[in-house]
Amino acid sequence: MTGESPSKGSGLGRSLLRPLRIVERVIEGSGAAIIFVTLSLTFCALLVNVVLRYAFGSGLAWAYEIHAILFPWLVAGGIAVASVRGWHISVDALIGILPETLQRGVAMLVSVAVLVIALTVIRTSGPIIRASQFQRLSEIPVSQYWGYISLYYAFGAMAAQAVITLLRQIFAPHYDRDLPQQSFS
Amino acid sequence: DEVIFAHGANPGNPRYAAAEMFADLVPACTGGETTVNVAASATMGNDVEMLTSVAGGVIQMSANSQGPLAQIVPEAGMLGLPFLFEDLPTVWSVLDGEVGDMLDAKAQNAGLKILTFWDNGIRHVSHTSKNVPTPADLEGMQIRTPSDETTIAAFEALGASPAPLAWSELPTALQSGVFEGQENPLTNIYSAKLHEITPYITLTGHKYESTPVVASMVWWSGLDEATQECIEGAAEQAGWYQRGLSLSQGKSLRETMEAEGATFAEVEDRQAFIDATAGVYDQYEGDYGDLIGALREATQ
Amino acid sequence: MVKLLIIVFPVLLLVSVPVAHAMLGATAFALWVEGKPMAVIAQRLYSPTQSFPMLAIPFFILAGSLMMSGRFGEHLVTIAKLLVGRFKGGLAQVSIIGSVMFGGVSGSAVADASALGNALIPVQKKEGYPGGFAAAVNASSSTVSVLIPPSIPLILYGLVSNTSIIDLFVAGILPGVMLGIGMFTAVWWVARRLGLPTAEVPGGFRAYKGELLHAIPALLMPIFVIGTLRFGIATPTEVSVMAVAYALFVSGVIYRDLTLKDIWKAMIDTGVMTGAVLIIIMASSAIQWILTAERTPQTLAIWVTETLSEPWMVILALNLVMIIVGTFLDLPAAVLLLGPLFVTIANAIGLDLVQLGLMMVVNLAVGLYTPPVGTTLFISAAIAQTGIGSVVKSLLPFYAVSIVVLLLISYVPALTIY
Ligand code: NA
Numbered sequence: 025m026t027g028e029s030p031s032k033g034s035g036l037g038r039s040l041l042r043p044l045r046i047v048e049r050v051i052e053g054s055g056a057a058i059i060f061v062t063l064s065l066t067f068c069a070l071l072v073n074v075v076l077r078y079a080f081g082s083g084l085a086w087a088y089e090i091h092a093i094l095f096p097w098l099v100a101g102g103i104a105v106a107s108v109r110g111w112h113i114s115v116d117a118l119i120g121i122l123p124e125t126l127q128r129g130v131a132m133l134v135s136v137a138v139l140v141i142a143l144t145v146i147r148t149s150g151p152i153i154r155a156s157q158f159q160r161l162s163e164i165p166v167s168q169y170w171g172y173i174s175l176y177y178a179f180g181a182m183a184a185q186a187v188i189t190l191l192r193q194i195f196a197p198h199y200d201r202d203l204p205q206q207s208f209s
Numbered sequence: 210d211e212v213i214f215a216h217g218a219n220p221g222n223p224r225y226a227a228a229e230m231f232a233d234l235v236p237a238c239t240g241g242e243t244t245v246n247v248a249a250s251a252t253m254g255n256d257v258e259m260l261t262s263v264a265g266g267v268i269q270m271s272a273n274s275q276g277p278l279a280q281i282v283p284e285a286g287m288l289g290l291p292f293l294f295e296d297l298p299t300v301w302s303v304l305d306g307e308v309g310d311m312l313d314a315k316a317q318n319a320g321l322k323i324l325t326f327w328d329n330g331i332r333h334v335s336h337t338s339k340n341v342p343t344p345a346d347l348e349g350m351q352i353r354t355p356s357d358e359t360t361i362a363a364f365e366a367l368g369a370s371p372a373p374l375a376w377s378e379l380p381t382a383l384q385s386g387v388f389e390g391q392e393n394p395l396t397n398i399y400s401a402k403l404h405e406i407t408p409y410i411t412l413t414g415h416k417y418e419s420t421p422v423v424a425s426m427v428w429w430s431g432l433d434e435a436t437q438e439c440i441e442g443a444a445e446q447a448g449w450y451q452r453g454l455s456l457s458q459g460k461s462l463r464e465t466m467e468a469e470g471a472t473f474a475e476v477e478d479r480q481a482f483i484d485a486t487a488g489v490y491d492q493y494e495g496d497y498g499d500l501i502g503a504l505r506e507a508t509q
Numbered sequence: 510m511v512k513l514l515i516i517v518f519p520v521l522l523l524v525s526v527p528v529a530h531a532m533l534g535a536t537a538f539a540l541w542v543e544g545k546p547m548a549v550i551a552q553r554l555y556s557p558t559q560s561f562p563m564l565a566i567p568f569f570i571l572a573g574s575l576m577m578s579g580r581f582g583e584h585l586v587t588i589a590k591l592l593v594g595r596f597k598g599g600l601a602q603v604s605i606i607g608s609v610m611f612g613g614v615s616g617s618a619v620a621d622a623s624a625l626g627n628a629l630i631p632v633q634k635k636e637g638y639p640g641g642f643a644a645a646v647n648a649s650s651s652t653v654s655v656l657i658p659p660s661i662p663l664i665l666y667g668l669v670s671n672t673s674i675i676d677l678f679v680a681g682i683l684p685g686v687m688l689g690i691g692m693f694t695a696v697w698w699v700a701r702r703l704g705l706p707t708a709e710v711p712g713g714f715r716a717y718k719g720e721l722l723h724a725i726p727a728l729l730m731p732i733f734v735i736g737t738l739r740f741g742i743a744t745p746t747e748v749s750v751m752a753v754a755y756a757l758f759v760s761g762v763i764y765r766d767l768t769l770k771d772i773w774k775a776m777i778d779t780g781v782m783t784g785a786v787l788i789i790i791m792a793s794s795a796i797q798w799i800l801t802a803e804r805t806p807q808t809l810a811i812w813v814t815e816t817l818s819e820p821w822m823v824i825l826a827l828n829l830v831m832i833i834v835g836t837f838l839d840l841p842a843a844v845l846l847l848g849p850l851f852v853t854i855a856n857a858i859g860l861d862l863v864q865l866g867l868m869m870v871v872n873l874a875v876g877l878y879t880p881p882v883g884t885t886l887f888i889s890a891a892i893a894q895t896g897i898g899s900v901v902k903s904l905l906p907f908y909a910v911s912i913v914v915l916l917l918i919s920y921v922p923a924l925t926i927y
């Protein structure tokens with residue numbers, strides 16, 4: 025879990041920090057639970073299938089298909105937790121050379137941009153998600169809709185985190201969770 | 210207006226050639242008002258994704274596949290019942306008739322207008338070490354199938370051990386001996402060079418596959434009647450060209466692959482295969498009895 | 510639409526909008542301005558999550574972190590010391606050999622940089638190594654991990670270029686070993702000039718039979734991965750799942766140092782990394798839709814091949830573009846952004862796609878230890894508690910080694926195509 029430095033900032037900022045942190049915990053906790061469940065299930069299904077196929081020459085048709093729903097959710101859970109932990113890869117180099125006041129302004133604009141982009145994705149996905157209701161998997165009696173709605177969860181979590189970050193930037197500018205830079209090479 | 214017409218075939222495939230022809234026909238009959246941008250080689254996603262895109266109105270048209278369509282209109286899967294069609298002309302008369310209209314009506318509920326059916330070919334079995342002219346030769350055979358109910362049921366009924374696997378993983382799995390063979394139309398076998406790994410090809414013709422040409426309902430219903438007629442006509446004309454190419458390619462591919470070392474065989478007694486897989490029809494009788502009846506009648 | 514992308518995307522990127530959001534923002538803006546159906550974004554976002562081969566990414570990440578959560582790291586350092594401790598600058602040599610061996614377990618350079626850096630940099634400083642040098646060795650040698658299979662960047666490249674992941678894995682071994690040998694030589698040269706001490710282990714191999722025995726199962730993992738893939742016993746996704754099972758078995762049953770908490774942490778970290786990587790893949794699939802709809806890769810390929818008449822000039826140009834992009838952009842993001850365009854160009858000049866893949870990964874991996882954005886560089890400097898400037902000065906011989914290897918791979922096809 026991420027560390028939390030002593031809260032600073034204005035009175036309003038201080039009183040906001042706790043509820044904001046609670047929302048973050050909800051996003052992070054739900055994301056972690058989704059990761060745990062989907063990763064374990066996918067692992068078991070694939071392992072069982074490999075064993076069956078090599079030992080007995082016949083796999084389970086459903087086990088071969090289940091990742092179609094589970095993988096989007098694994099990714100969505102990961103995206104949600106990554107948002108809270110500030111793990112999304114970005115290019116910070118040029119921002120670093122700006123004076124501090126300007127940096128703060130740019131950072132707030134970035135939060136707004138992330139929020140607008142996430143909401144745009146959610147708002148425009150309607151036709152595809154409606155179309156996906158008719159797309160059934162062949163072995164499991166489930167429609168692709170249940171996979172597609174993971175996009176709502178992932179981008180909803182990103183939008184929520186963008187709002188939290190923005191509120192902190194406005195009301196508690198010195199809040200710093202001291203997150204390490206991450207890379208995934 | 211520009212129409213995006215997406216499909217998954219590469220140059221050399223009849224579907225590719227027909228799509229190019231369609232793109233030439235449409236501007237001709239709309240007086241240049243509608244042009245077609247063909248997105249080939251799955252650049253707009255695989256068949257399933259293209260269908261979702263068409264249904265959602267993101268792209269206007271796609272020459273798609275029967276399996277993905279069956280995920281939306283399960284009735285379309287019944288066209289793939291084992292040993293249903295004797296030859297291609299029978300298929301054409303069925304699909305251009307009432308059965309085709311019925312599938313179109315069902316598809317419209319899911320946002321898809323089926324304009325016409327092109328061919329995808331008839332599926333045959335290829336094996337690493339022997340031909341399989343009788344049902345007994347399939348006994349216990351580890352065979353890879355797509356994740357498709359009727360195909361799996363058919364091979365189970367024939368005594369084989371079918372297991373689904375992704376198309377992309379098929380060459381590796383065949384090379385490693387996880388599977389003794391697979392089944393596909395000759396075009397696919399040749400384009401993926403599967404005849405080099407499984408050189409024994411038996412013309413089982415166990416399953417027919419169509420290439421439904423679908424349009425987005427959102428877009429289609431907004432077109433005036435003249436444009437609709439033009440596009441439907443162009444799809445049908447290109448379809449006859451595609452069916453012809455498909456038919457002649459089936460013959461020439463056999464010779465090409467034989468020259469490259471493949472051994473072909475015909476089935477000895479088709480009726481034996483039909484009898485062995487009769488039980489598969491019973492499985493679907495409950496849900497799609499009327500359609501199966503209609504199909505049987507049309508193919509007798 | 511492409512023109513709008515070319516303007517909006519870099520602007521968003523440079524003001525530090527996350528890479529994926531910058532891609533999505535640019536795509537959405539271009540579609541909106543042109544009046545195209547914006548629902549395409551959702552469809553393209555979803556598409557990569559339907560890819561079965563893509564599943565290999567979380568499972569290889571998980572296998573690596575399960576393996577590293579226990580005592581395997583200590584054993585690895587002991588073995589490396591036994592092998593190369595007798596040379597001058599022995600501890601730095603251990604860092605390089607360790608990276609080559611660790612590379613067989615992990616698919617990520619960053620995991621390598623933090624695991625081996627924490628184990629070796631503080632000891633080196635105590636022995637009188639300059640901090641900048643210790644950090645430089647760690648920052649550069651850890652990138653060998655993405656060449657020795659398994660490798661996340663090579664999987665990604667295989668997926669965007671439709672190249673066999675198995676061929677890429679096999680082709681990665683030689684360049685990985687070449688980089689290892691080159692860096693070994695560079696350390697040897699620096700160590701002699703600075704008079705750095707050896708790191709001999711009293712008693713030699715005999716005294717460490719236990720450690721050797723214990724490390725064997727983990728060290729066998731790369732052989733297991735390559736063997737099963739090479740002989741076509743299983744597909745990359747299946748192998749990644751079996752690697753997780755193997756890591757669970759080795760750490761849980763043989764080492765007995767795997768707690769439930771370790772497993773939970775490894776799983777959540779895996780999910781987060783998967784999410785952070787996949788969202789870029791998903792967003793780049795949306796941006797690719799626009800590029801494809803306007804046939805941009807083909808147009809670009811024609812322009813490049815007509816402007817630069819000779820293939821060797823095209824290859825040089827590709828490398829220069831990658832060096833520049835790699836200094837700013839993280840490796841996976843750069844592979845995804847450039848891969849589809851470069852593949853079309855490579856096809857136009859007859860460059861083998863496996864060779865292009867290795868060229869891309871070797872080249873972009875240099876970006877991991879160049880400023881302004883270099884993750885293994887930052888991690889190593891932080892562990893060594895030294896400034897970026899002094900690390901970069903010590904990195905010069907390692908840049909030279911990497912450039913030589915890169916040029917060899919770019920112009921000698923026999924090194925990557927068998
Ligand atoms: Na590796």
Ligand code: NA
Nearest residue numbers: 836876879882
């Ligand atoms: Na860099």
